[in-house]
Amino acid sequence: xxxxxxxxxxxxxxxxxxxxxxxxxxxxxxxxxxxxxxxxxxxxxxxxxxxxxxxxxxxxxxxxxxxxxxxxxxxxxxxxxxxxxxxxxxxxxxxxxxxxxxxxxxxxxxxxxxxxxxxxxxxxxxxxxxxxxxxxxxxxxxxxxxxxxxxxxxxxxxxxxxxxxxxxxxxxxxxxxxxxxxxxxxxxxxxxxxxxxxxxxxxxxxxxxxxxxxxxxxxxxxxxxxxxxxxxxxxxxxxxxxxxxxxxxxxxxxxxxxxxxxxxxxxxxxxxxxxxxxxxxxxxxxxxxxxxxxxxxxxxxxxxxxxxxxxxxxxxxxxxxxxxxxxxxxxxxxxxxxxxxxxxxxxxxxxxxxxxxxxxxxxxxxxxxxxxxxxxxxxxxxxxxxxxxxxxxxxxxxxxxxxxxxxxxxxxxxxxxxxxxxxxxxxxxxxxxxxxxxxxxxxxxxxxxxxxxxxxxxxxxxxxxxxx
Amino acid sequence: xxxxxxxxxxxxxxxxxxxxxxxxxxxxxxxxxxxxxxxxxxxxxxxxxxxxxxxxxxxxxxxxxxxxxxxxxxxxxxxxxxxxxxxxxxxxxxxxxxxxxxxxxxxxxxxxxxxxxxxxxxxxxxxxxxxxxxxxxxxxxxxxxxxxxxxxxxxxxxxxxxxxxxxxxxxxxxxxxxxxxxxxxxxxxxxxxxxxxxxxxxxxxxxxxxxxxxxxxxxxxxxxxxxxxxxxxxxxxxxxxxxxxxxxxxxxxxxxxxxxxxxxxxxxxxxxxxxxxxxxxxxxxxxxxxxxxxxxxxxxxxxxxxxxxxxxxxxxxxxxxxxxxxxxxxxxxxxxxxxxxxxxxxxxxxxxxxxx
Ligand SMILES: Cc1ncc(C[n+]2csc(CCOP(=O)(O)OP(=O)(O)O)c2C)c(N)n1
Ligand SMILES: [Mg+2]
Numbered sequence: 001x002x003x004x005x006x007x008x009x010x011x012x013x014x015x016x017x018x019x020x021x022x023x024x025x026x027x028x029x030x031x032x033x034x035x036x037x038x039x040x041x042x043x044x045x046x047x048x049x050x051x052x053x054x055x056x057x058x059x060x061x062x063x064x065x066x067x068x069x070x071x072x073x074x075x076x077x078x079x080x081x082x083x084x085x086x087x088x089x090x091x092x093x094x095x096x097x098x099x100x101x102x103x104x105x106x107x108x109x110x111x112x113x114x115x116x117x118x119x120x121x122x123x124x125x126x127x128x129x130x131x132x133x134x135x136x137x138x139x140x141x142x143x144x145x146x147x148x149x150x151x152x153x154x155x156x157x158x159x160x161x162x163x164x165x166x167x168x169x170x171x172x173x174x175x176x177x178x179x180x181x182x183x184x185x186x187x188x189x190x191x192x193x194x195x196x197x198x199x200x201x202x203x204x205x206x207x208x209x210x211x212x213x214x215x216x217x218x219x220x221x222x223x224x225x226x227x228x229x230x231x232x233x234x235x236x237x238x239x240x241x242x243x244x245x246x247x248x249x250x251x252x253x254x255x256x257x258x259x260x261x262x263x264x265x266x267x268x269x270x271x272x273x274x275x276x277x278x279x280x281x282x283x284x285x286x287x288x289x290x291x292x293x294x295x296x297x298x299x300x301x302x303x304x305x306x307x308x309x310x311x312x313x314x315x316x317x318x319x320x321x322x323x324x325x326x327x328x329x330x331x332x333x334x335x336x337x338x339x340x341x342x343x344x345x346x347x348x349x350x351x352x353x354x355x356x357x358x359x360x361x362x363x364x365x366x367x368x369x370x371x372x373x374x375x376x377x378x379x380x381x382x383x384x385x386x387x388x389x390x391x392x393x394x395x396x397x398x399x400x401x402x403x404x405x406x407x408x409x410x411x412x413x414x415x416x417x418x419x420x421x422x423x424x425x426x427x428x429x430x431x432x433x434x435x436x437x438x439x440x441x442x443x444x445x446x447x448x449x450x451x452x453x454x455x456x457x458x459x460x461x462x463x464x465x466x467x468x
Numbered sequence: 469x470x471x472x473x474x475x476x477x478x479x480x481x482x483x484x485x486x487x488x489x490x491x492x493x494x495x496x497x498x499x500x501x502x503x504x505x506x507x508x509x510x511x512x513x514x515x516x517x518x519x520x521x522x523x524x525x526x527x528x529x530x531x532x533x534x535x536x537x538x539x540x541x542x543x544x545x546x547x548x549x550x551x552x553x554x555x556x557x558x559x560x561x562x563x564x565x566x567x568x569x570x571x572x573x574x575x576x577x578x579x580x581x582x583x584x585x586x587x588x589x590x591x592x593x594x595x596x597x598x599x600x601x602x603x604x605x606x607x608x609x610x611x612x613x614x615x616x617x618x619x620x621x622x623x624x625x626x627x628x629x630x631x632x633x634x635x636x637x638x639x640x641x642x643x644x645x646x647x648x649x650x651x652x653x654x655x656x657x658x659x660x661x662x663x664x665x666x667x668x669x670x671x672x673x674x675x676x677x678x679x680x681x682x683x684x685x686x687x688x689x690x691x692x693x694x695x696x697x698x699x700x701x702x703x704x705x706x707x708x709x710x711x712x713x714x715x716x717x718x719x720x721x722x723x724x725x726x727x728x729x730x731x732x733x734x735x736x737x738x739x740x741x742x743x744x745x746x747x748x749x750x751x752x753x754x755x756x757x758x759x760x761x762x763x764x765x766x767x768x769x770x771x772x773x774x775x776x777x778x779x780x781x782x783x784x785x786x787x788x789x790x791x792x793x794x795x796x797x798x799x800x801x802x803x804x805x806x807x808x809x810x811x812x813x814x815x816x817x818x819x820x821x822x823x824x
Contacts, residue, residue, distance in 0.1 A: 443597075444813050447813055
């Protein structure tokens, strides 16, 4: 069978080019690797090499022809014993609208398909994620006051008991018992095979964690704080979040990246950033940011079991706060479900993580003034439980969001956009978003106070949307 | 390469020696780390004063932290004074300094005002960053001090960039980049080493090996605890220096600066030193024994060494030294008074200095 030589694409974007010169004539023998022609694109002159061996049977496109479309047949190569007579005279014109059908080029076919059947390129609807409701807590379950710190530790310990593939690694997690004492006691119970102190090498150990996860282990990677995860963000996003997709579903990274996020107290600009909205933008990640100890425990257990990479954003200031946690053998909460923290009818306030501390105080004050707030704790930022928010807004017609992070492209502005798109007709006032100020965190005590949101700002915003 | 010589005058540190044997041949011959310290009366008295200022300043900072005047993290430099003082004694105007968050000593040695540093610690308007930076983030363009960085390892690449600028401009300034034994494990350190060696950048990489990164001893964090050898793969010479002996530090600094100024590229000085206090104010330091700390304090204290030599040499009397001590105490008290009474920055500062 004679072999067709096609106009090659010499760059990812090349669609056509000039066949400037033939370096072989009809009747010449060619070996693979021989340069047979020169092609000019708008960017460069490139050489075309023969892939197969044979004799040039026919040159179908004359030297100097411009606008030769990629995949046009430009010559025919004869194999041993074949004659030029066997070549059918179907040489396409150089400016043919339709690229010649080719037998071998998958790329050519794809191109064809997308040009000829635009319908096939329609973006499918994004599938909706079904998330189960919180499990019922059986009546009579004992509730134990627990700090967020203990709840996180208990969650890790329980999951490590349950599954030998779960291990925790990070700076000072083992012998020092955790820089913020979240891993207290784990080294003693699980030993140094599963509770691993790393050098200060965030990018490296995040990558080691992702690699181990790709191999089927279930790492919990602790960042001393998420500020230091910026050293490692490439592995979190480019490796952990994208591998499942890039491998066509063959392998993902069941890994948890956790640690304190956001401002602590007086630690200045480089140690105080809130990454909620950063990570929540990334497809392929789940992002959890709990407020209460019960949520911290139930969601961290879920995160460790989840087959996907989960970014779990904690908060240093919340670590020492106590909340009721149900005393159950296996208390696991669904990732992707918001929790209605307080039912109300006048206005919806949505918050998450440390933002809830402002929101809960504001709600208490507003109650005194006769404003009945429905307070939603998002708990998970990705996937985001928008239906719960929309449902509430349909009832109240008013919405305020509260978070500590920067105001531009915040979680709040995302919620506001989507509520505007999906519940516009139900809104009785513009949505207000309360966030940290648009400044690096200052060190000075007075400026730091000004940079963070305040309870009063939340109260005022709620009053504003209620026209009070 | 002969990177692991001990440039010690006291010969007290034997640990460094045993690690030396394995490396030899490919050494750029020029750098020996064996510069004979020629440290006279004036040098000793100068070093004494400078180190004492840092020590007393840090003690005061610790006290103010305890009183709630300083917030957040506060990392004291007590025990490591000989390193910055010895380096600074060899540097010349225009040489840049950059370091991490344990930076108060570097700033005082660079000649930045004690008032300005202390007022930054208390977050007041008279602080070197107008109160906006805090203990870990201070800078002085005037003194060629480029921070004060809170992210472990970041200053190493930044310092390499300072050296790049020197090379680009063709001046003969040298960049002096300090980092800890813990920071030495960050990847960007080696990315920087490669570029600095490739482009022959004038930079001294100073590993302040104080044996711990927070609660992790060097032995638990690194496969190669001889940090002077960390440049071997890039052809960067290095030496271990007795960082408790200010004479050894200055001698090594002089040779290293000469090496850099003469266009031979980067160099590594591993300063064997020790931090007496916890990592930061909130560190209970359970990872080491009290005896370990006490032994170093009593046998190797950098200030005590100088003091003893001054007295032995008859260069000053006890009374003379007392007068210096008093002078230093006055400077430090003044800085503390200033830092407690200076007002906080004006609220309008919240939105300044974000963009030009
Ligand atoms: C990228 C990054 N990771 C972690 C930290 C937290 N951290 C601050 S200091 C420190 C230890 C550094 O030790 P070392 O480099 O030896 O310096 P030393 O404190 O001994 O001066 C750690 C882990 C940080 N600030 N930045
Ligand atoms: Mg150290």
